[in-house]
Amino acid sequence: MPDTFTHTFDTPLFKGKTSFSTGLYIDGKWVDGVKGTTIDVVNPSTGKLITKISAGTKEDVDLAVAAAQKAFDTTWGLETPGTKRAELMNNLGNLMQKHHDELSALEALDNGKTFFWAKNVDVADSIGCIKYYAGWADKIQGKTIETTNGKLTYTRHEPIGVVGQIIPWNFPLLMMAWKIGPALATGNCIILKPSEFTALTAIRMAELIHEAGFPPGVVNIVTGYGSTVGQAISEHPHIEKVAFTGSTVVGRKIMAAAAQTNLKNVTLELGGKSPNIIFDDADIDQAVKFASHGIFWNQGQACSAGSRIFVQETIYDKFLQKFTEKAKSLKIGDPFGVDTYQGPQVSQQQFDRIMGYISSGKEQGATVHYGGKREGTEGYFIQPTIFTNTKPDMKIVQEEIFGPVGVVIKFKDDADVIRQANNSEYGLAAAVFSKNIDRALQVSHKLKAGTAWVNCVNQVHFQVPFGGYKQSGIGRELGEYALDNYTAIKAVQINFGGFDVE
Secondary structure (H helix, E strand, O other): OOEEEEEEOOOOOOEEEEEEEEEEEEEEEEEEOOOOOOEEEEEOOOOEEEEEEEEHHHHHHHHHHHHHHHHHHHHOOHHHHHHHHHHHHHHHHHHHHOHHHHHHHHHHHHHHOHHHHHEEEEEHHHHHHHHHHHHHHHOOOOOOEEEOOOOOEEEEEEEEEEEEOOOOOOOOHHHHHHHHHHHHOOOOEEEEEEOOOOOHHHHHHHHHHHHHHOOOOEEEEOOHHHHHHHHHHHHOOOEEEEEOOOOOHHHHHHHHHHHHHOOEEEEOOOOOEEEEEOOOOOOOOHHHHHHHHHHHHHHHOOOOOEEEEEEEEOOOOHHHHHHHHHHOOEEOOOOOOOOEEOOOHHHHHHHHHHHHHHHHHHHHOEEEEEEOOOOOOOOOOOOOOEEEOOOOOHHHHOOOOOOEEEEEEOOOOHHHHHHHHHOOEEEOOOEEOOHHHHHHHHHHHHHHOOOOOOOOOOOOOOOOOOOOOOOOOOOOOOOOHHHHHHEEEEEEEOOOOOOOOO
16 A cells, blocks of 8 residues: 655644645555655755655556546546536535645645745646636537538537646646646546656645545546656557647657657647847836746746846846846745745756756856855755846757746847847747837737737736747647647538438
């Protein structure tokens, strides 16, 4: 039998206890992995062990797929009406609300994000997302199509079947909600792999899914490494669709695996190097606050982070001064601290990666205007970092750093900034700050990005589609658009005497 993780929180912002299994959740049961191996879960604030969780393998994915297929054929899919799916999803949303603070505390402990942001964004929006898709569950519909007078032709939007979902470590619970929401609403069964760095909320959610009344096998949580569980999901011949959020490098591997096996449907939400454009007619104070939020929020660990900050040359010095003052004001420290804005990076691996980019920027001749160093002596904390005097071909300008590191770049006019902003292999998001709405819209329409914010940054709503151009991904998450990822369209043609053949 799997071990049980028990933890007591005694912090300024939350006092309480959590306790749940550390095993795999397959077919409605908690089980050890086939090979009995485990993964260390580390507290990024201290670098110390939190607990150990089961490490799944290909064999565990096989068991989960079998359980999911059985559920799809007998107790879910087309066997459960949308009204019932909606009821169970609303049950889950209500249970998440009941355990709101506990889930927030787990995110802060496991991921390093602040309890404040976890509570008010991650968990709140996860609950909203599940309930939003509960509302769609009984509204999946096709069309009647006119062909000839003697035929009735219509389409059905049917669930695909068994789907695999691989989620990242930067927004563990939120990404889980983004994935399972539309999949459950449309009647699919799920094999979900959370990141090995931040699996605790997914495991806790499995208990809430069980309590909500979902039939065994509808949702299966298989923790493990990407090279084992992630690869097994990508290659499995009986998983007919895979959804992944993470790096572009891994996204390519998943797409290749799908192509080389059963041509499963693939949606990918990948990396970004988002431009944030500040024109000289912008409200500078507003632009500074949003620029700071755009790159330093969530420790810079957001695919849509506004990491390339373009400032019109006439206000460059003024903006840089105010932006630097804002960066200096951000409190770094304990995620459970009352005034903490920025916690630690998620892992030693990510800490080292970010510091490597900072070193690269220095070596290539950029100026560290502010920050660029480790904060404290314990945990994975990095100071908010601002680079200036960069060149377009520098790694810190072109590559996704995924940390609290921004580059501030001068531009001359609209044409110049559009050219610079689009000079990227990515196209996930972009932002434009200007009081001239005509200019703001004209520029935003010319930016090659799946989301364009005007006078704001990092505003994501579960009703609004999210995804990228170019190497930032394929398909869209959220909103009504996400439902298309999880349905297969069947055309039915009925001849009722209108024609015949020899």
